[in-house]
Amino acid sequence: MRELARVFALFFMCSVASAQTTSLNTFTMNGHGGLKDCIEEVAYNISPNGQAFTKTEYKEALVYMLKTGSCSYKGIKLYGKVKFVTSFPDIKIQYVSSFPDIKVQFVDSFPDKCGKWKEVSSFPDFKVEVVSSFPDLKVQKVTSFPGMN
Numbered sequence: 001m002r003e004l005a006r007v008f009a010l011f012f013m014c015s016v017a018s019a020q021t022t023s024l025n026t027f028t029m030n031g032h033g034g035l036k037d038c039i040e041e042v043a044y045n046i047s048p049n050g051q052a053f054t055k056t057e058y059k060e061a062l063v064y065m066l067k068t069g070s071c072s073y074k075g076i077k078l079y080g081k082v083k084f085v086t087s088f089p090d091i092k093i094q095y096v097s098s099f100p101d102i103k104v105q106f107v108d109s110f111p112d113k114c115g116k117w118k119e120v121s122s123f124p125d126f127k128v129e130v131v132s133s134f135p136d137l138k139v140q141k142v143t144s145f146p147g148m149n
Helices: 002-019 036-045 055-068
Strands: 079-085 091-095 101-105 114-118 126-130 137-141
Touching: none
Parallel strands: 079 114, 079 126, 091 126, 091 137, 101 114, 101 137
Antiparallel strands: none
């Protein structure tokens, strides 16, 4: 399970880096700078004991990641019942109009998919504080198509 988490974390790094205007040459061993090269480099060199993953482990990790999707932050699911607080939040968010980390749709029922939040006053799944600087996540409110970017 730790291997899956490591592969996912570095896959995320590759995705973020590929979205930037800079080259991925620092992330790839052969310098081609492609996302595929980055993923392979990460997957085969992330093992905690210094040994590379086998092809089977690598494929299993990618299949698991693609099937489950990533809709969490620090182990907190980014869907469900949310309570807005001013102190001791689980996540600090900042509302933005462009380049969000997640697009959120506020719903009245069934907040069971990525980016669907139902605001509650008690028994929340997670607590959020809205800040104007240094957020954990940048959030864009939407009326349709919620989810991670």
